[in-house]
Amino acid sequence: MSPSPSPGPAALLRVARGGDRRAVARLITLVERGGDTALEIAGLLPAADDAGHVIGITGAPGAGKSSLTGRLLACLADAGRTPAVLAVDPSSPLTGGAILGDRVRMDGFAAGAFVRSMATRGQQGGLAFAVPATTRLLAHLGFDPVIVETTGVGQVEVDIASAADTTVLVTSPGWGDAVQANKAGLLELADVLVVNKADRPGARDARRDLELMLDLGHISGLEARAGRRPEIVLTVATTGDGVPELLAAADAHRASLAAGDGLVARRRRGRRLELAATLERSLRALVDTAMDTPAGRRVLADVEAGTMSPADACAVLLAGMGPQPPRGA
Ligand SMILES: Nc1nc2c(ncn2[C@@H]2O[C@H](COP(=O)(O)OP(=O)(O)OP(=O)(O)O)[C@@H](O)[C@H]2O)c(=O)[nH]1
Ligand SMILES: [Mg+2]
Numbered sequence: 001m002s003p004s005p006s007p008g009p010a011a012l013l014r015v016a017r018g019g020d021r022r023a024v025a026r027l028i029t030l031v032e033r034g035g036d037t038a039l040e041i042a043g044l045l046p047a048a049d050d051a052g053h054v055i056g057i058t059g060a061p062g063a064g065k066s067s068l069t070g071r072l073l074a075c076l077a078d079a080g081r082t083p084a085v086l087a088v089d090p091s092s093p094l095t096g097g098a099i100l101g102d103r104v105r106m107d108g109f110a111a112g113a114f115v116r117s118m119a120t121r122g123q124q125g126g127l128a129f130a131v132p133a134t135t136r137l138l139a140h141l142g143f144d145p146v147i148v149e150t151t152g153v154g155q156v157e158v159d160i161a162s163a164a165d166t167t168v169l170v171t172s173p174g175w176g177d178a179v180q181a182n183k184a185g186l187l188e189l190a191d192v193l194v195v196n197k198a199d200r201p202g203a204r205d206a207r208r209d210l211e212l213m214l215d216l217g218h219i220s221g222l223e224a225r226a227g228r229r230p231e232i233v234l235t236v237a238t239t240g241d242g243v244p245e246l247l248a249a250a251d252a253h254r255a256s257l258a259a260g261d262g263l264v265a266r267r268r269r270g271r272r273l274e275l276a277a278t279l280e281r282s283l284r285a286l287v288d289t290a291m292d293t294p295a296g297r298r299v300l301a302d303v304e305a306g307t308m309s310p311a312d313a314c315a316v317l318l319a320g321m322g323p324q325p326p327r328g329a
Contacts, residue, residue, distance in 0.1 A: 009041045016141055021114060024141060028116055031133045034281060042133045042278070045140050050267060052139030053254045056164030057149045060180060063170040064196035065149050067237035068246070072147065073113045075240075075247050084114040084143035086134055088127065088150040088160065114143060128277035131160045132270060145250070158186065163270040165263060166253045168246070169230075170194045171210070173202035182213055190230050192249045198234040198242065207232050228256060290317050 007015070009030065016023035031038045057065050069085055076083045118130065131148065138146045150160050169190035187193075187210075195206045210232055231249045235242035257263040290296050299316055302308035308316075 009037060009044060013041070013044055024114060024138070025116065027137060028118075028134050031137065032118060032130050034129070035285070038129070038133065039278070039282070041137070045133075045136050047271070048267070050263065052143070053145040053166065053250075054135050054139060054164040054270075055145045055147045055250050056160065056167045057147060057170060058151070058158070058167065058186065059170030059194075060172075061151050063172050064235075064237040065151075065170050068170060068194070068196060068235060068243065069147055069149055071235075071237055071240045071243040072247055073115075075243055076145070077112055081144055082112060082114075082142065083145055083147060084138040085116065085147045085149065086131065086138070087115070087117045088131060088148065089117050089119050114138070128159060128273070129281045132163055132274040132277070135164075136274075145254075158189070159273055163266075163273050165257060165266050166191045166250050168192045168194060168250060170196050171206060172197040173200050173206045187213055191253045192246065193230050193232045194235055194246060195232065196235045196237055199236045199238070203234055207234060286321055287317075290321055293320075295320055 009027070012023045012027050012030075016027055027041055031041055057069060059065055066087065069087075073083055073085065116134075118127070118134070135146050135148060148160060148164060167189050169186050169192070171194065173195065193210050195203050195210070197203070214229060231252070233242055233246045233249050235246055237243070254263075257266060291300065296317065299308065299313045303310055303313045
């Protein structure tokens with residue numbers, strides 16, 4: 001077969017709407033790659049689409065997020081739903097094998113689901129753009145829910161999880177997880193709290209610790225955010241115990257958001273974060289382009305030699321990028 005010219009984003013989107021999984025995968029790759037094509041794809045999606053349900057699953061490394069996600073997929077398939085999973089993987093050299101590991105663990109249950117890993121390595125802030133654009137794409141294509149798994153370690157990942165409609169925080173028995181999550185501000189963001197590995201000793205204590213922290217949150221006003229007190233669910237991801245309850249809790253949270261103005265507020269916040277990330281990505285590209293000109297290289301050499309201050313260099317470079325507001329304005 002002779003190679004045909006690769007279809008553009010609009011054509012790919014049409015094919016993807018028809019249910020072609022390879023077109024979906026291709027679109028995500030283009031979004032991940034960034035640049036003008038990624039912006040074009042994001043621009044093809046309706047700006048305000050209040051359908052679907054984006055569930056963020058976050059928590060400490062090893063808490064059982066991928067195992068739980070795999071079990072959730074099985075539950076969702078039983079219910080006749082078609083979910084998608086976006087696993088945002090730290091993929092540091094230490095955990096580089098995690099992508100494959102996660103795929104294998106999830107694919108065991110991935111009946112009909114669309115599962116995709118997105119590596120954080122080399123993304124340099126691009127994740128904050130690529131993840132919301134991808135979840136919007138998947139929800140638009142009718143995947144329900146769209147599950148985003150992130151390790152709640154970096155600020156970007158916390159932002160990503162909190163941009164979901166429903167944020168699920170996974171902990172495991174032991175005081176450490178809950179305390180760390182609280183410190184990272186994750187407890188405040190959680191809509192559903194999970195004590196996974198409930199087959200291990202200390203699960204009831206872990207639940208009590210979480211209840212206590214929520215109580216303290218009420219007293220200190222931390223819980224002033226819109227919405228109800230997060231439900232706490234005990235699960236055993238290795239057997240599937242408690243997973244239907246987890247799904248019910250996430251669905252109930254979505255329903256409670258939709259009943260008030262919570263869903264609108266969440267989606268507004270998500271769009272705000274996406275705008276900031278899109279701007280940041282575009283500005284970064286502008287800066288890279290400006291630095292890669294003869295003038296940019298000259299300015300850089302002057303700064304390195306100490307003959308020009310970074311502030312003056314910045315003004316010169318900005319002036320080269322486009323019209324500047326008049327002085328004193
Ligand atoms: N005993 C027990 N082990 C579990 C349970 N859930 C997960 N595990 C085990 O815990 C380990 C980590 O599980 P994962 O699902 O990979 O955890 P994760 O949170 O996705 O990990 P990262 O993606 O690396 O952050 C695996 O060996 C699982 O088999 C559980 O409920 N009980
Ligand atoms: Mg995982």
